[in-house]
Amino acid sequence: MPNSVLDTLDYQIVRELQEDGRRAFREIARNVNVPEATVRTRVKRLQDLGILQILAFTNPSKLGQAKLALLFVEVDPQDHDRTVDNLGRWSEVSYLSTILGGADLCVQVLCRDDEGLFALRQRIRALPGVHEVRMMHEVKVHKIRFTLPPAEAETE
Known part of the structure; x- marks a missing residue:
């Protein structure tokens, strides 16, 4: 998957989720200064492309x-x-x-x-x-x- 599929906003959203995979889209939207619907759409796109998976790790x-x-x-x-x-x-x-x-x-x-x-x-x-x-x-x-x-x- 070429990096050109991701823009700066995609990277910002992914970094927010890496800090806390349960972080609410509303909070992410506030942190990256975009509407919540934009975050929701971007996350779905990243998941559909196979770039992003949100899961739980066990120790x-x-x-x-x-x-x-x-x-x-x-x-x-x-x-x-x-x-x-x-x-x-x-x-x-x-x-x-x-x-x-x-x-x-x-x-x-x-x-x-x-x-x-x-x-x-x-x-x-x-x-x-x-x-x-x-x-x-x-x-x-x-x-x-x-x-x-x-x-x-x-x-x-």
Whole structure:
């Protein structure tokens, strides 16, 4: 998605929502000095374009016995898209990205316990075209936040 789809107002609205995803459109409108209807329309457009999702993050370390892990998956090039589509539908997968380097995919998963984590790893290993799955157990999350990088004017 090219950056030209977003203008300054879009970025301002997104930044407001990044501070508090439950912030009322009325408050955002006051903060960015536009009518509330404009904010509502812009947010809907950003959501329809797949640029913006408003959701709740949980802290996995506060979920008791839940196990959080990063898996690095090597997959045949011809099976890449099918593997992404498949993993993207699994409820245990919370983050999925294509990466460059020692693996093809980075998959963050949350399972109930060690047995669930092992079973999930085995399911991934059994997918067509998967060569290797390396796992790193995450013991504590210190920060989880995806934000827009500062605008050029903000870094000067």
